[in-house]
Amino acid sequence: MINVILHGANGRMGKVLQEIIADQENMTVAAGIDRETFAADFPTFQSLDECDVSADVVIDFSHYTAVPAVLDYCVGKQLPVVIATTGLNEDTKAYLAEASKKTAVFFSFNMSLGINLLAKAIREITPLLEDNFNIEIVEKHHNQKKDSPSGTALLLADAVNDAVQEKKTYIYGRHDNDLANPLSELGIHAVRGGTIPGEHTVIYAGPDEVIELNHLALSRNVFASGAVKAAKYISTKTIGLYNMEQLIDEK
Template sequence: MIDIILSGANGRMGQVLQTMISQQSEMQIVAGIDRDVFEADFPTYQTITACQINADVVIDFSHYSAVPAVLDYCADRKLPVVIATTGLTNDIQEQMKSAATQTAVFFSANMSLGINLLAKAIREITPVLEEEFNIEIVEKHHNQKKDAPSGTALLLADAVNDAVQTEKTYVYGRHGNDLENPLSELGIHAVRGGTIPGEHTVIYAGPDEVIELNHLALSRNIFASGAVKAAKYISKKTIGLYDMEKLIDES
């Protein structure tokens, strides 16, 4: 049995994870962390430092401001952790690398298997199109999402830059009356509205032809499913920084 501490347990994704983990025969939540008090079938705490319950792995789907305390907690206890929270600052990303010298840390800007396969596809096709095609990314999310652009849009943009010979400059939205839109720029555009779970489109626009790679999330279940897979995977590791690409390659 894999015992899980769920950080952000009462949030949108936390509630989805509660349901999904309850359906897993080999996993259980032994404690929940959330800044808002809530009732559950397991002990709950408002801060992770207040939790003294033994576990095999932490899944964090909270807010970026809560992640440093989670990383410190897991590093101190040599406890594997899945960081599924987005909008992380550079300082927090550096802290993740430091924590990974003490325990196993799994991080992906998007827990969807499909998104991470899309990133692999981007690395394959981008070198062929780099010289003639503009590359733009459009992402859409619900109107409650706090960060823009999404971590997934940046993950996909980074996949482009991993594959090009000349690194592209990110442009966040476009406005003005005298734009040149050179091939050296990669535009990232954010749309917020309604209850859109998440949609990402990578556009390759060249002379007389356009290629679009699109991923549409129909529910939050895909992110919860990825986090569950990540927890099973990382619970067997002791140290190091892991991501969805490593999970895919080892599956």
């Protein structure tokens, strides 16, 4: 049985994770952490410092400002951790790497298996189109999402840059009146509205033809399911920085 400490347990994603973990035969929530008190079938705490429950892995779906403290806790307890929180700044991303020298850390800009398979496909397709096709990314999310562009849009943009001979410059929106729009630029555009869980489209626009690769998340379940898969994967690791691509490649 894999015992999970769920950090951000009473948030939108935390509630979805509770439901998905409850359906797992070999996994259970050992404790939930949330700054707001809430009722649950497992012990709850308002901070990790208060948590005295032993576990096999931590899943964090909270707020980017809380991630360093989560990493501190997991390093101190030698606990593997899945960081599913997005919007991390550069200092926190660097700390992920430092923490992974002392415990196992799993991080992805997006926990969806589909998105990460899309990134893998992008790396295969892009070299064949680089010389003649403009590449643009459009991402859509609900109106409560704070960061822009999404971490997933950057993940997909980085997948493009991993595959090209000449690295592309990221352009966030196009607001001028006299743009050249060269092939060396990659436009990234953000839409916010309603309750869209997440939609990402990679557009390859060439002479007389357009190819679009699209991923649509129909609910938050896809992200929670991916985080659960990540927790199972990393629960047996001791140190190292892991991601969804490694998980997929080991399948």
